[in-house]
Amino acid sequence: MSGIPYIPSSAPFTAEQRAWLNGYLAGLFTDANLGEPCPTPQPAPPEPSEPLLVLFGSQSGTAEGLARKFAKEAEMRGFAPRVMELNAAAKLDLTQEPRAIIITSTWGDGDPPDNATAFWSHLSAETAPKLDNLSYSVLALGDKNYAEFCGAGKKFDERLEKLGAKRIYARVDCDIDYESPARSWMEGVWPALKSVASSPLSVAGTSAGSSVSINGHSGTDHGPLSREELLPNQPFSRTPDYQPQAQRPRIRQRYAAFRDRSRRFRPRLRSRRRARRNAAELSGARGRNHSRARLRR
Numbered sequence: 393m394s395g396i397p398y399i400p401s402s403a404p405f406t407a408e409q410r411a412w413l414n415g416y417l418a419g420l421f422t423d424a425n426l427g428e429p430c431p432t433p434q435p436a437p438p439e440p441s442e443p444l445l446v447l448f449g450s451q452s453g454t455a456e457g458l459a460r461k462f463a464k465e466a467e468m469r470g471f472a473p474r475v476m477e478l479n480a481a482a483k484l485d486l487t488q489e490p491r492a493i494i495i496t497s498t499w500g501d502g503d504p505p506d507n508a509t510a511f512w513s514h515l516s517a518e519t520a521p522k523l524d525n526l527s528y529s530v531l532a533l534g535d536k537n538y539a540e541f542c543g544a545g546k547k548f549d550e551r552l553e554k555l556g557a558k559r560i561y562a563r564v565d566c567d568i569d570y571e572s573p574a575r576s577w578m579e580g581v582w583p584a585l586k587s588v589a590s591s592p593l594s595v596a597g598t599s600a601g602s603s604v605s606i607n608g609h610s611g612t613d614h615g616p617l618s619r620e621e622l623l624p625n626q627p628f629s630r631t632p633d634y635q636p637q638a639q640r641p642r643i644r645q646r647y648a649a650f651r652d653r654s655r656r657f658r659p660r661l662r663s664r665r666r667a668r669r670n671a672a673e674l675s676g677a678r679g680r681n682h683s684r685a686r687l688r689r
Contacts, residue, residue: 441472444585445489449478449496449508449544455533458574459495469582478508487521491588492557493581494548497533502543512544515551522556527588529561531577536567560584 396418399410444466448459456477463473478496486492499505504512514520530552532545542565549563561584564577 441470442585443490444471444473445481445484445492446473446475447478447481447492447494447496447511448475449494449505449511451497451499451505451507454570455495455497455505458531458533458570459493462493462495462578465578466585471585478504478511482511482514486523486526489526491560491585492526492528493531494528494545495531495533496544496548498535498538498540498542498544501538502540502547504544504547508544512547515548515555520555523552524556526552526557527560527585528552528557529559529577529581529584530563531574532563532565533570534565534567541565541567560588 398417399405399413401410403410405413444463446459446463446466448455450456450459459475463475466473478494496508497505503509530545530549532542532549534542534545545563545565549559553559561577561581564573566573
């Protein structure tokens, strides 16, 4: 259309109505004559995230908290983490999983926590499948006051290796003061996970059974020590999104360990209290009988 229609002055409209209609027609037909609009540029599709399975075995919540913290940082680093307890992973097809991180505590005499026993039964069975495509690393929590120190983490680590899984980073065994060695383990796991993401066949292998000591905590050999491991008392670099938090007092860590031990020996404590109560009642009965004998005299 070459021209834009308008309302003539002879039309039965007031001047204001005619001005409004002429403006409306001008805008309507101007947009129609512009042709098809240019396509808006589409944003580039996001890079696909690498799948990562984060498993935890926790009795008091410490291992679960570390696992969720690890998963949150993994998401910021370009991974697609799935966090679940170890018992839930027993229903998964681990032969199709490329990467797995296990953070577990130990319960009793080297046994897995309650939410990891089903996974251990599945993993230790003779019918357990081969896991040649799985790359993994283990962070074990424990207490050196017990003979089977970090026994559950050691069992998972050794069994996964026997099933053909590839250990991409050293297992680290943490004592009650777990925060520093756990952070060092996390910082070392990231480049190992990236190497698996870029090249599934290139795995930073480690020899089974070789161990080192990180700030007083044992772990499998994983090459040169980092600055944080060599200088445990010096501040180490944080990720850009990391928000420093106030360090928990040492007494809270001791209290957490005491709470775990008290739960473990709660039946024994109950029996002791019952024995003391019975002894007190017996002593009171003897006292009352003695008083009655004196009154009779």
